[in-house]
Amino acid sequence: MEQQDAGRDALSRIDTGKPHPARMYDWFLGGKDNYPVDEELGRQLVAFAPVIPVMARMNRAFMHRAVRWTAGQGVRQFLDVGTGIPTEPNLHQVAQEVSPDARVVYCDNDPIVLAHAGALLRGTPEGVVDYVQADAHDTAAILEHARGTLDFDRPVALSLIALLHFISDEDGAYELVERLKDALAPGSFLIMSHLTPDFHPEEASRKVSDLYRAGGLTMDMRSRERFVRFFEGLEPVEPGVVAAEDWHPELGEPVPGQENVLSGSYVAVARKG
Template sequence: MEQQNADTPVRSMRIDTGRPHPARMYDWFLGGKDNYPVDEELGRQLVAFAPAIPVMARMNRAFMHRATRWVAGQGVRQFLDIGTGIPTEPNLHQVAQEVAPDARVVYCDNDPIVLAHAEALLHGTAEGAVDYVQADARDTAAILEHARKVLDFDRPVALSLIALLHFLGDDDGAYELVERLKEALAPGSWLIMSHLTPDFHPEEAAQKVRDMYKAGGLTLDLRGRDRFARFFEGLEPAAPGIVAAEEWHPELGEPVAGQEDVHSGAYVAVARKP
């Protein structure tokens, strides 16, 4: 397996334990141990208000598994995953390389604790390649520069943006970020995305969750369907189009324990660049 190290040594990266981070909170929701008291504190507040959140997190991750498996089945052999999060098996490259052992995957995240676990992300097949870049999602130039060392952008790439963009508001350039990434992709590439939405819950509940994230110093922009659809302008959505996470090809994966009485609270879609 071709393996490249992230640009920045782990020892030089400072992990901010004074404020929560979405990747570490997501790890806590999934039952992981790579988080800090500040992440657990906000996580517990959120779960006390909405006990289904851990199940919702697992439903979101299950969508990522199904979508990755489906896109690999369409012949795509290159994946760029931005907003990777802390490794939880199976990781995206394991799902892709199960379908296509020669798949090449580049991960990206901005939390140093993810970098500290990059070694776990870099174990793949002998035929494929896996790499990791430490960068902010908004720094698309740096991400693309690094990704081009592993991926051939003259050929189709699957761009995975899972549970990422609701942490970036319109003023943070969320739409511009996606447009820059889409522009770099060759025809035949795919965009895989999930995004929290207020559409399936009472507005007062959605506002309460926004306020709780804001109190923790985090942005949470819960976009409705029309605003989510804007990310896919110029692309051709695969069936069934924009749907809730649990409604996207459930036959491609295993049910998530506890999901029977829970709504994912997220829109998802997989779309092709013509």
């Protein structure tokens, strides 16, 4: 009943007058948990770049492969910031398929994600899945809540998937990542994907950014050099910083329609020594 009450309260707090990245991502993936304002901006973006839904699926497929790989390295704890609306398989399902005792904490700031958190909290009997409603900037609140489920004296895989391009340098993108990295024990991993202008014509990247900004959203596609800065002090694992489709493709299945499509995202996994 407590979870149901939280869901109803969350639904009452949803701002349907402004698009939200989590709901737009849901629309790109073919989900139903979005609103006309999200679909409107989504349709504008797809009208300009019809491959965007495929790119979204390629990004999510990277997350699946990276979590599968990290769990295969013995990591049993995961902190996923910027979770988005549940779309199976979710991160905990991938991790617990490798290790049923995996412990996962999800975090997002969109009330609609909280409203659907019940779907995120159904894990294996051996494992633990938790959710915290918080903004990515509020790292203190995220870590305080996560410590109730995760042991930060042991390795944790920190997942920041398709999040940081919605946070500008001026708004503290690098600082919030540093605070989260500082909390991790040696042997932990950072898993990240990020939109970049490097794979597409400058004019096209600028148009996409302008459409997001016209919808009231920050969009800061970062170059490879700026993306690499997030990993300072960490040891990249092979193959290093690459396009999403090039990160260990053998660990998953190809995304339908990805042939001749560039994901438009840099990805990497790096270890804290």
